[in-house]
Amino acid sequence: MTSFDTAPLFRSAIGFDRMTRLLDQVRSAADSNSYPPYNIERTAEDAYVLTMAVAGFGPEDLEINAQDNVLVVTGKAAQNEGQDRRFLYRGIAGRAFERRFVLADHIQIQGADLSNGLLHVALKREVPEALKPRRIEIASAAPRQPVLEGSSQQPIAA
Numbered sequence: 001m002t003s004f005d006t007a008p009l010f011r012s013a014i015g016f017d018r019m020t021r022l023l024d025q026v027r028s029a030a031d032s033n034s035y036p037p038y039n040i041e042r043t044a045e046d047a048y049v050l051t052m053a054v055a056g057f058g059p060e061d062l063e064i065n066a067q068d069n070v071l072v073v074t075g076k077a078a079q080n081e082g083q084d085r086r087f088l089y090r091g092i093a094g095r096a097f098e099r100r101f102v103l104a105d106h107i108q109i110q111g112a113d114l115s116n117g118l119l120h121v122a123l124k125r126e127v128p129e130a131l132k133p134r135r136i137e138i139a140s141a142a143p144r145q146p147v148l149e150g151s152s153q154q155p156i157a158a
Helices: 018-031
Strands: 038-044 047-053 062-067 070-075 097-102 107-115 118-125
Touching: 062 107, 070 118
Parallel strands: none
Antiparallel strands: 038 047, 047 118, 062 070, 070 097, 107 118
């Protein structure tokens, strides 16, 4: 695969050096095999669902971990109970896998559900209040009154 020169992207950016690492991770993920198949669906403005086809795997065979903005879904190969079974054709894969997904900043895993051979992982972007943009009001100073020297306003005595 062709290597890209990312220097022009970072001429006016500070602190984005991890972007290069993310590009490398995405490239290596694209080069790896595509098992198991998956969908990524946007369900709301800041909500997503990752759906993976994991037929033949039970909840005890799957493991989901998230660390350093990387979601890792691992499936352990199911133990064949009947070793004396002879398949004429085996189209349902039962091999172990590890699938990695790079998450954007502030993406939180809401939960996971396994039903009908599909693993659904709910994700949501939750930006902390301290990092959300906020409007700063500009205060204006009261206009200054010119001071005349030698004049004083003294109350008139009656």
